[in-house]
Amino acid sequence: MTQEARRVLIVEDDPVFMKLLSTMLRTKGIAVQPAFSAEDALQILSQQSFDVLITDLKMEGLGGVGLIRSVQNNRCFPMNRIIVITGEPDTSKDSVWIKTQKIPILRKPFTLHSLLHLVDSIVQAA
Helix, strand or coil: CCHHHCEEEEECCCHHHHHHHHHHHHCCCCEEEEECCHHHHHHHHCCCCCCEEEEECCCCCCHHHHHHHHHHHHCCCCHHHEEEEECCCCCCHHHHHHHHCCCCEEECCCCHHHHHHHHHHHHHHC
């Protein structure tokens, strides 16, 4: 799949980090749709399709875990195309649950290279 065909939904409640992440991906030719909450992301997912869903773990409202559980229950996005970004430790309850779902976790801070590598591997496997 070509980079211009890649569409990524980013769910992040921190506007500064959202801008950084979006800019990093856009410079590589990846189309980015921002969502500032899990609730917004679910609405967007009901109307548009994406190659990859990148979500923060800790957010107000449903949060990352609530978003992933909703996606899982409603089958509105493939679980094998989700990436979680977080500053939470490996041992946190949410991180442990994410690992049991076999969802890759990128720990903050991470490199652009590691993010792109993960997006590429998910898109190629799809």
